[in-house]
Amino acid sequence: MPQLAPRHAAPATVRCRRRERGFTLLEILVVIAILGLLIGLVAPAALRQLGGARTSVATQSIERLGSVLDLYKLDVGSYPSTEQGLQALSTKPADVVTWNGPYLKGDALPVDPWNHPYIYRNPSNRAGHEYDLCSLGANAQGGGSEICNP
Secondary structure (H helix, E strand, O other), rough: OOOOOOHHHHHHHHHHHHHHOOOOOOHHHHHHHHHHHHHHHHHHHHEEEEHHHHEEEEEEEEHHHHHHHHHHHHHHHOOOOOOHHHHHHHHOOOOOOOOOOOOOOOOOOOOOOOOOEEEEOOOOOOOOOOOEEEEOOOOOOOOOOOOOOO
8 A cells, every 4th residue: 555645744845836936035136137247248339339320320411411412502503601501402592593492301400410400611621622511429519529521
């Protein structure tokens, strides 16, 4: 005849199973520490990529605006003056006869990826350029992080 386990053994196995259900505080702390290390290693790389992406978008936007300015010059005969600015691409300047715009969608002036207006100057301050079209970069101060038309 098989031997039966004593009745008092059943509650002990139930208690063991209850302990095995959850995580200990130490296990949770280890997981949090590992997640913190991963975030500490991945976050700076992701932020660097974001900064590089904004610079790339600013460069591409300046090139696109340069193409639009070239279309303006084909129609009008010259680039907008500094006083007319990029607004001349959206609304017709008073002294221009052959304007075939608007050359940009919407009435708002274009802004760079950091939400600052582009700087436009005609004539250019740089040798070999007819105009300057620049973004001052993230700090909006210029002096190193400035991105200009090629």
